[in-house]
Amino acid sequence: MSSLSTRRSADSVTSLKIGIAGLGTVGAATIKLLHAEPTHGGSGRNIEVAAVSARSRDRDRGVDLSGATWFDDPVALATSDIDVFVELMGGAEGSALKSVEAALAAGKAVVTANKALLAAHGMHLVTLAEASGAPLLYEAAVAGGIPVIRTVRDGLAGVPIKSVLGILNGTCNYILTRMENEGLTFDECLAEAQRLGYAEADPTFDVDGFDTAHKLAILSSIAFTTELRADGVSVEGIRGIEPADLMAARELGFRIKLLGIATMTEDGVDQRVHPTMVPLGSALAETSGVTNAVSIRGPAFGELVLSGPGAGGDATASAVVSDLTDLARGLAPTPLGRPTSALMPFKKPEAGGHRGAFYVRLPIADRAGAFAALAQRMASEGISLEQIVQKTPHRPDHLPPLQEQTVVLVTYTTDEAALKRALKAIADDGVIVRAPHVIRIAQTL
Amino acid sequence: MSSLSTRRSADSVTSLKIGIAGLGTVGAATIKLLHAEPTHGGSGRNIEVAAVSARSRDRDRGVDLSGATWFDDPVALATSDIDVFVELMGGAEGSALKSVEAALAAGKAVVTANKALLAAHGMHLVTLAEASGAPLLYEAAVAGGIPVIRTVRDGLAGVPIKSVLGILNGTCNYILTRMENEGLTFDECLAEAQRLGYAEADPTFDVDGFDTAHKLAILSSIAFTTELRADGVSVEGIRGIEPADLMAARELGFRIKLLGIATMTEDGVDQRVHPTMVPLGSALAETSGVTNAVSIRGPAFGELVLSGPGAGGDATASAVVSDLTDLARGLAPTPLGRPTSALMPFKKPEAGGHRGAFYVRLPIADRAGAFAALAQRMASEGISLEQIVQKTPHRPDHLPPLQEQTVVLVTYTTDEAALKRALKAIADDGVIVRAPHVIRIAQTL
Numbered sequence: 004m005s006s007l008s009t010r011r012s013a014d015s016v017t018s019l020k021i022g023i024a025g026l027g028t029v030g031a032a033t034i035k036l037l038h039a040e041p042t043h044g045g046s047g048r049n050i051e052v053a054a055v056s057a058r059s060r061d062r063d064r065g066v067d068l069s070g071a072t073w074f075d076d077p078v079a080l081a082t083s084d085i086d087v088f089v090e091l092m093g094g095a096e097g098s099a100l101k102s103v104e105a106a107l108a109a110g111k112a113v114v115t116a117n118k119a120l121l122a123a124h125g126m127h128l129v130t131l132a133e134a135s136g137a138p139l140l141y142e143a144a145v146a147g148g149i150p151v152i153r154t155v156r157d158g159l160a161g162v163p164i165k166s167v168l169g170i171l172n173g174t175c176n177y178i179l180t181r182m183e184n185e186g187l188t189f190d191e192c193l194a195e196a197q198r199l200g201y202a203e204a205d206p207t208f209d210v211d212g213f214d215t216a217h218k219l220a221i222l223s224s225i226a227f228t229t230e231l232r233a234d235g236v237s238v239e240g241i242r243g244i245e246p247a248d249l250m251a252a253r254e255l256g257f258r259i260k261l262l263g264i265a266t267m268t269e270d271g272v273d274q275r276v277h278p279t280m281v282p283l284g285s286a287l288a289e290t291s292g293v294t295n296a297v298s299i300r301g302p303a304f305g306e307l308v309l310s311g312p313g314a315g316g317d318a319t320a321s322a323v324v325s326d327l328t329d330l331a332r333g334l335a336p337t338p339l340g341r342p343t344s345a346l347m348p349f350k351k352p353e354a355g356g357h358r359g360a361f362y363v364r365l366p367i368a369d370r371a372g373a374f375a376a377l378a379q380r381m382a383s384e385g386i387s388l389e390q391i392v393q394k395t396p397h398r399p400d401h402l403p404p405l406q407e408q409t410v411v412l413v414t415y416t417t418d419e420a421a422l423k424r425a426l427k428a429i430a431d432d433g434v435i436v437r438a439p440h441v442i443r444i445a446q447t448l
Numbered sequence: 449m450s451s452l453s454t455r456r457s458a459d460s461v462t463s464l465k466i467g468i469a470g471l472g473t474v475g476a477a478t479i480k481l482l483h484a485e486p487t488h489g490g491s492g493r494n495i496e497v498a499a500v501s502a503r504s505r506d507r508d509r510g511v512d513l514s515g516a517t518w519f520d521d522p523v524a525l526a527t528s529d530i531d532v533f534v535e536l537m538g539g540a541e542g543s544a545l546k547s548v549e550a551a552l553a554a555g556k557a558v559v560t561a562n563k564a565l566l567a568a569h570g571m572h573l574v575t576l577a578e579a580s581g582a583p584l585l586y587e588a589a590v591a592g593g594i595p596v597i598r599t600v601r602d603g604l605a606g607v608p609i610k611s612v613l614g615i616l617n618g619t620c621n622y623i624l625t626r627m628e629n630e631g632l633t634f635d636e637c638l639a640e641a642q643r644l645g646y647a648e649a650d651p652t653f654d655v656d657g658f659d660t661a662h663k664l665a666i667l668s669s670i671a672f673t674t675e676l677r678a679d680g681v682s683v684e685g686i687r688g689i690e691p692a693d694l695m696a697a698r699e700l701g702f703r704i705k706l707l708g709i710a711t712m713t714e715d716g717v718d719q720r721v722h723p724t725m726v727p728l729g730s731a732l733a734e735t736s737g738v739t740n741a742v743s744i745r746g747p748a749f750g751e752l753v754l755s756g757p758g759a760g761g762d763a764t765a766s767a768v769v770s771d772l773t774d775l776a777r778g779l780a781p782t783p784l785g786r787p788t789s790a791l792m793p794f795k796k797p798e799a800g801g802h803r804g805a806f807y808v809r810l811p812i813a814d815r816a817g818a819f820a821a822l823a824q825r826m827a828s829e830g831i832s833l834e835q836i837v838q839k840t841p842h843r844p845d846h847l848p849p850l851q852e853q854t855v856v857l858v859t860y861t862t863d864e865a866a867l868k869r870a871l872k873a874i875a876d877d878g879v880i881v882r883a884p885h886v887i888r889i890a891q892t893l
């Protein structure tokens with residue numbers, strides 16, 4: 004039973020020497036948190052910021068770096084005399100990739116908050132870590148301050164999981180919350196989020212769903228013990244959402260959230276990111292602003308929901324510090340919860356297999372027969388409609404009336420492929436004046 | 449860096465031999481879950497149910513026990529040829545205590561779901577575990593299937609925590625939910641819960657708050673890195689709650705929940721269990737039925753909320769299995785997250801120091817001046833009232849009117865001691881016809 008001993012070896016009294024590459028918000032917050040609690044989880048081992056690297060040496064970051072050796076080159080830092088390389092630079096390629104590779108190859112433990120890096124090179128890095136025996140920890144990479152990696156990897160270790168889904172991008176959730184509460188357009192809310200620092204100047208990564216997809220791929224790999232494959236995720240962002248959709252959703256008893264959803268099917272792991280209507284009153288629907296929430300389901304435990312800060316320097320730093328504390332305590336979980344040899348190969352289900360209920364917003368020409376034509380096309384594909392709402396957009400009195408109306412349909416459970424065929428036929432009929440907008444409805448969230 | 453290696457030693461290919469004492473709902477569900485997933489988290493190590501013990505050997509539990517050695521005596525099982533002793537008998541003394549002591553003394557790892565045992569003898573057992581180097585894991589002891597022990601011990605390791613609070617008893621939450629939704633009395637709901645198997649024949653442990661107190665003391669010790677002390681918890685249960693309180697709460701924008709609340713104060717760790725008014729719309733207010741929810745707060749990460757099944761055989765078994773998988777993986781967290789030598793001594797703040805807003809229900813004599821007398825006593829103690837509602841209980845027409853009325857007060861933040869003095873003076877005045885009922889209001893949950 005020696006491998007189960009909780010006794011600590013004699014080297015536990017020495018410092019854990021860490022090198023931090025990247026001194027932005029998260030880097031500075033990590034150093035502050037480390038300075039604030041010197042005993043670090045009672046490991047008896049001090050965590051010492053021995054070396055740092057960043058783009059600019061002169062910037063004042065509000066933290067004391069006097070004891071740390073400065074490196075201009077993060078790759079040089081990664082292989083210097085440290086125990087743990089902490090990568091907080093971001094980016095899937097370049098310095099982040101090179102320095103993490105170098106650290107792992109040199110047998111240094113790595114702690115990173117970089118989901119893009121893991122999504123692009125996860126299997127490569129995990130294999131490197133395995134070869135050198137170096138731990139690779141990344142609690143901060145998914146859902147910021149929510150310890151969801153640990154929950155799935157350890158808290159549900161050995162327990163079958165059916166699905167993992169959630170709100171994994173604070174920027175999108177902030178924008179959707181503001182659009183709904185204030186009746187603003189997507190563009191107005193995005194500009195506001197950029198002004199407040201919640202969104203990047205180039206928002207593609209967030210609003211088009213890629214950031215959510217990266218996090219989902221990481222979670223999915225741990226939950227279903229498959230290889231990490233971000234290219235298997237179907238991705239749709241929130242640019243197409245209009246205030247009318249949010250209002251209609253509320254009238255129907257739902258709220259629109261950008262969800263990442265990974266489900267184990269008989270056919271493989273289905274990984275999707277798309278706007279989803281979730282029932283009002285559910286934990287996900289009530290998660291507003293930059294907060295994240297993750298729902299995990301399985302036959303034994305039912306549903307677990309974790310919610311908390313998905314971003315922010317301090318919250319992300321607390322996830323980094325928890326990984327460092329694991330290392331200081333001498334704990335080193337396997338990166339994906341099990342050896343790569345024990346992972347199942349990733350398999351994506353055949354496309355078009357998704358079934359569910361759908362919300363469809365159709366801008367129709369305001370002419371006799373349009374409505375009947377539309378209903379006929381749905382019926383031909385065997386799609387039953389649960390609700391049909393026809394709306395005329397409000398226009399100020401001094402403007403001429405629009406020559407279009409909006410029809411909102413809610414389908415019963417149907418095949419996505421059948422719906423696509425019906426919508427194509429409707430477009431071909433010339434009944435709609437612009438492309439329809441389709442949002443999936445989650446009936447049991 | 450050898451202590452951080454993720455490589456597994458050669459003995460990881462052998463089975464992890466476990467002995468289970470107690471084959472009730474949780475025991476049987478644990479065996480089923482172990483049989484369902486043979487690879488157990490990819491540890492490469494089979495978890496083998498090598499031995500079992502229970503009160504009756506003949507009962508059919510729906511699981512295959514043919515490969516397991518039977519022990520009549522759990523203490524003999526605990527020291528037999530096994531790697532891990534799984535204690536699922538329950539009870540703070542007797543067989544549970546003796547067998548866990550014996551296992552730890554013999555250097556066997558222990559996994560238990562027994563919060564009463566840990567609350568009564570936690571420090572003693574942790575010390576035994578430390579002395580022999582045997583792991584002692586108990587994820588299942590708090591909040592059933594929610595991996596909250598890991599979240600606090602590992603996920604927030606090294607990160608300062610300000611408070612831990614939550615709904616930790618499914619029986620009480622079920623009763624309160626039913627009382628509110630159906631307008632039933634406490635006694636009616638308790639009888640129903642007993643019929644459905646959600647409450648024991650002797651419900652004291654649950655409804656008087658002791659079970660919540662035990663779980664809170666365990667969580668509190670890990671969160672605040674203090675010695676585990678269940679006798680430091682102030683406990684008040686839900687027997688005094690009337691349907692009128694639940695209705696009044698809703699009118700005021702609250703819902704009544706039995707919460708366990710542990711807060712780090714300058715003066716020590718404040719541990720309290722009592723009915724609490726939580727704002728409608730908050731995660732805790734929306735946690736209904738037998739579901740549990742835990743909120744953890746700290747300056748770095750803000751608030752984390754975890755919710756999920758707080759009880760039930762399958763959910764509790766998944767927590768037991770996650771502990772066993774940790775052991776199969778060769779991970780052995782320190783029982784309280786740090787060595788006992790690194791724990792702070794438990795210190796309870798001085799009594800009477802609690803400040804907050806209060807809900808007070810007062811049955812007053814229906815006579816002129818009663819109301820004025822009551823308001824005067826509150827004013828004398830410097831207690832400001834945010835709301836005052838006077839209600840006459842509904843009576844069928846054929847019955848004579850009651851000679852009493854109910855006054856509901858909501859105070860602004862005040863000292864609990866001042867409120868107690870005011871209520872004593874009101875009672876001495878003869879203004880109230882029965883004892884008042886006081887419920888704390890959580891203003892920022």
